[in-house]
Amino acid sequence: MVRRFDWFPHLTIWIGIAITAFPIYLAFIASTWLPPDLAQAPVPVLPGPHGADNWGRVLFAGGTSKVGTTPVLLMMWNSLVMALAITIGKIVISLLSAYAIVFFRFPGRMVCFWLIFITLMLPVEVRIVPTYQVVVDLGMLNTFAGLTVPLIASATATLLFRQFFLTIPDELVEAAKIDGAGPLRFFKDTVIPLSMTNMAALFVILFIYGWNQYLWPLLIAPDAALDTVVLGIKKMMGGVDAPTDWNLVMATALLAMIPPVAVVVLMQRWFVKGLVDQEK
Amino acid sequence: MAQVTLNGVEKRFGDTQVLHGISTDIPDGAFVVIVGPSGCGKSTLLRIVAGLETQTKGEILIDGRDVSALEPKDRDIAMVFQNYALYPHMTVRQNMAYGLTIRRVPAAEIEARVARAADILQLGPYLDRRPRQLSGGQRQRVAMGRAIVREPKAFLFDEPLSNLDAKLRVQMRVEIKKLQRQLGITALYVTHDQVEAMTLADRLICMNAGRADQIGAPIDLYTKPSTTFVAGFIGSPAMNLLPAQISDVGTDILVAGARLGLPVDHGIPAGRPVTLGLRPEHLSADAAGPLTLSVDLVEALGADTLIYGDIAPGMQLTARLPGATPVALGERVPLTIAPENLHLFDATSGQRL
Numbered sequence: 097m098v099r100r101f102d103w104f105p106h107l108t109i110w111i112g113i114a115i116t117a118f119p120i121y122l123a124f125i126a127s128t129w130l131p132p133d134l135a136q137a138p139v140p141v142l143p144g145p146h147g148a149d150n151w152g153r154v155l156f157a158g159g160t161s162k163v164g165t166t167p168v169l170l171m172m173w174n175s176l177v178m179a180l181a182i183t184i185g186k187i188v189i190s191l192l193s194a195y196a197i198v199f200f201r202f203p204g205r206m207v208c209f210w211l212i213f214i215t216l217m218l219p220v221e222v223r224i225v226p227t228y229q230v231v232v233d234l235g236m237l238n239t240f241a242g243l244t245v246p247l248i249a250s251a252t253a254t255l256l257f258r259q260f261f262l263t264i265p266d267e268l269v270e271a272a273k274i275d276g277a278g279p280l281r282f283f284k285d286t287v288i289p290l291s292m293t294n295m296a297a298l299f300v301i302l303f304i305y306g307w308n309q310y311l312w313p314l315l316i317a318p319d320a321a322l323d324t325v326v327l328g329i330k331k332m333m334g335g336v337d338a339p340t341d342w343n344l345v346m347a348t349a350l351l352a353m354i355p356p357v358a359v360v361v362l363m364q365r366w367f368v369k370g371l372v373d374q375e376k
Numbered sequence: 377m378a379q380v381t382l383n384g385v386e387k388r389f390g391d392t393q394v395l396h397g398i399s400t401d402i403p404d405g406a407f408v409v410i411v412g413p414s415g416c417g418k419s420t421l422l423r424i425v426a427g428l429e430t431q432t433k434g435e436i437l438i439d440g441r442d443v444s445a446l447e448p449k450d451r452d453i454a455m456v457f458q459n460y461a462l463y464p465h466m467t468v469r470q471n472m473a474y475g476l477t478i479r480r481v482p483a484a485e486i487e488a489r490v491a492r493a494a495d496i497l498q499l500g501p502y503l504d505r506r507p508r509q510l511s512g513g514q515r516q517r518v519a520m521g522r523a524i525v526r527e528p529k530a531f532l533f534d535e536p537l538s539n540l541d542a543k544l545r546v547q548m549r550v551e552i553k554k555l556q557r558q559l560g561i562t563a564l565y566v567t568h569d570q571v572e573a574m575t576l577a578d579r580l581i582c583m584n585a586g587r588a589d590q591i592g593a594p595i596d597l598y599t600k601p602s603t604t605f606v607a608g609f610i611g612s613p614a615m616n617l618l619p620a621q622i623s624d625v626g627t628d629i630l631v632a633g634a635r636l637g638l639p640v641d642h643g644i645p646a647g648r649p650v651t652l653g654l655r656p657e658h659l660s661a662d663a664a665g666p667l668t669l670s671v672d673l674v675e676a677l678g679a680d681t682l683i684y685g686d687i688a689p690g691m692q693l694t695a696r697l698p699g700a701t702p703v704a705l706g707e708r709v710p711l712t713i714a715p716e717n718l719h720l721f722d723a724t725s726g727q728r729l
Binding site for chain 2: 265267268270271272273274275276277281285286289290
């Protein structure tokens with residue numbers, strides 16, 4: 097049966113897309129003009145002649161009137177390292193801790209579980225002052241370690257893996273025991289392959305979480321050489337001492353969007369699989 | 377293959393005693409089936425033999441070696457689980473090879489053993505598939521294959537057929553038995569299905585609430601059940617167990633106040649209360665029969681006709697008559713039984729007299 101073209105849903109979708117995409121389009125247009133062009137009354141809605149100049153300048157030279165020294169490429173690198181370190185660190189730590197909690201009987205097992213659970217109620221912002229103190233005392237101010245390590249311990253991911261591990265049938269564990277697989281072997285040969293889709297889904301979520309970190313880098317890494325791109329954008333804007341170069345800010349903002357979008361697009365298939373079905 | 381010996385195995389979970397000292401031998405190459413209702417401790421016993429649970433008391437010997445304190449992997453046994461417990465992310469080939477890979481068996485040998493097992497189980501075309509792409513029966517075969525390639529001293533089966541549909545179950549039952557004969561496997565098999573138990577076992581262990589009520593050849597459990605529990609559990613439909621009394625002259629049995637009219641001499645003192653066991657298939661219609669059944673349910677199965685009803689108020693009886701017997705609801709059917717088919721049990725202890 098050929099279905100009649102139903103225009104209403106299509107129209108709705110296109111309106112939705114337009115509403116979402118228009119600001120991004122405007123940001124792109126703004127990144128191709130000079131500040132004086134953007135300051136005048138009808139804001140340009142078509143690309144201007146300065147796109148290549150602006151993008152090249154932010155990427156390689158830095159050079160806005162605010163942060164003249166940090167090129168966006170370096171900021172992106174910093175962001176990438178931070179986001180990946182947080183993501184991978186979180187996944188590794190939560191896999192191991194969930195494995196311990198689910199598959200081993202040791203004294204204080206439930207205490208450990210509840211301690212992890214309770215930290216759910218303590219996001220970075222709540223524990224930021226003591227954490228800051230600890231990082232300073234450890235001499236990790238202005239280092240990548242200081243930037244990432246305190247964000248790695250993750251209750252959410254641990255709980256997610258715990259729930260998933262609980263669905264692994266006991267018989268599978270027992271079959272592995274009879275086959276002669278020790279705990280680490282079982283972890284490597286069975287638990288990790290079975291957790292792949294969950295890991296992929298977590299990777300997407302955590303990468304975006306890491307990439308978007310703002311408050312923590314602001315406190316812990318004031319050194320311009322460690323600026324992340326999210327922080328960089330903020331530093332480029334506002335203030336009384338100099339006007340904001342909106343063209344450069346917009347170019348930076350667009351650049352900052354690329355890696356999270358790329359991660360989502362590339363891992364979409366795995367991400368959806370991880371959310372809807374389990375490799376069992 | 378080897379002999380497995382259980383010596384006074386007890387298991388206690390906290391205050392609950394689930395196994396009250398089980399002792400038995402599984403001779404080399406024998407197929408021993410543990411049968412019993414759920415909760416009787418049969419799976420626990422199997423898991424203790426496997427090393428997945430630790431016994432509270434007693435010992436397990438495999439080939440004369442005390443393995444009671446060893447890890448499952450060091451006992452040289454293989455186990456087939458009810459839900460197959462295949463590794464979902466591995467192919468059939470990898471599933472079968474896994475145990476050997478861990479034991480560092482040379483690759484060529486692994487390949488040869490997997491190929492042989494696949495051949496025996498007709499799994500050749502499926503070696504590169506994942507378990508999820510297989511049917512229940514095929515998965516069951518892979519689970520068996522995983523056990524076979526290990527060439528262990530003993531095979532343990534934990535209700536391996538319970539997840540299959542009725543037809544496949546019968547087919548796999550036959551296959552398992554053939555395979556066991558062919559490979560000379562020493563097997564310990566747990567099931568709650570008495571048909572499986574009767575057909576597979578060389579030796580049957582009937583368990584009741586953590587005790588082995590009777591251990592013996594399947595046919596002995598059927599013909600000479602040692603307790604009312606075994607009598608009621610083995611055989612389908614279940615044996616009728618009726619409260620009765622030895623008559624005052626000691627050679628007849630009173631059921632529901634009426635003489636059975638059978639000249640039996642069990643040497644039991646007159647007047648003693650007993651439990652009388654009558655297998656439905658041993659009852660036959662006979663106009664002069666001493667028992668009169670008021671029929672309230674008829675199940676015509678074709679080959680047989682089962683009739684249910686009571687012979688006295690509150691005294692239920694089931695009889696299995698030839699398939700062609702026309703019986704109507706409400707009819708009163710006179711029944712008789714041969715004296716050698718009577719089973720007598722102590723009214724209180726349930727022990728065979």
